[in-house]
Amino acid sequence: MTGRFITLEGGDGAGKTTQAEMLTAWLGEHGRTVVRTREPGGTALGERIREIVLHERGHVSPRAEALLYAADRAHHVQTVVRPAMARDEVVLQDRYTDSSVAYQGVARGLGAERIRSVSDWASEGLRPDLTVLLDLDVTVGRARVAAARGDTFDRLESEAEAFHETVRRAFLDMAEVEPDRFLVVDAAAPADHVQDVIRAAVAPLVGIDGA
Ligand code: TYD
DSSP: OOOEEEEEEEOTTSOHHHHHHHHHHHHHHTTOOEEEEESSOSSHHHHHHHHHHHHOOSOOOHHHHHHHHHHHHHHHIIIIIHHHHHTTOEEEEEOOHHHIIIIIIIISOSOHHHHHHHHHHHHTTOOOSEEEEEEOOHHHHHHHHHHHHTTOOOTTTTSOHHHHHHHHHHHHHHHHHOTTTEEEEETTSOHHHHHHHHHHHHHHHHTOOOO
16 A cells, blocks of 8 residues: 545635544544644644744735745645655645645636646645545635634635635636546535545545445
């Protein structure tokens, strides 16, 4: 069994963290070593970049923001993701290149193709084996976030509702273009059900029978 790279994408409040935790536990029960990680972040340098992109006060120019995500990705892929895959482990990651394409490329208007090519350069072309898109109505997602932790939003979360609608549409468009890589799951369904759908897609990828 070779290493696998699985990414989770979706808007705020779609339940990526909950689903990743459930999947990690299940993979562990089946004897797989899982590396749970995230972008931005996942390394010491990445956590510093995360501070800047999510919590910097005032304006950050869109191109600078895009390059900060790309810098984070370059370091993270080289120091965390590829080494884990070389050890035949399963990397389960919150957000990756598709987030850059949706947020910076489409919603910020920098261009989907250009942002994907910057990101591919940063990652030396590493593509996920599977991308789980947790799709959820924007209003529902934001209400979940607000309920979970009060009304404090980070820089991207506090963008207007239309921005997040654009992000959602961008993810769905990507999934349509690459149906073999994407699994689109209705994140409004109960968490257990969402998890069953994800496990069914992950099982053959990691050599687990009868999920
Ligand atoms: P995070 O706190 O990880 O939230 P979530 O639970 O929504 O994943 O926030 C990450 C934020 O960074 C999120 O608003 C999307 C944004 N982002 C980008 O804009 N571009 C990127 O390339 C990545 C990886 C994230």
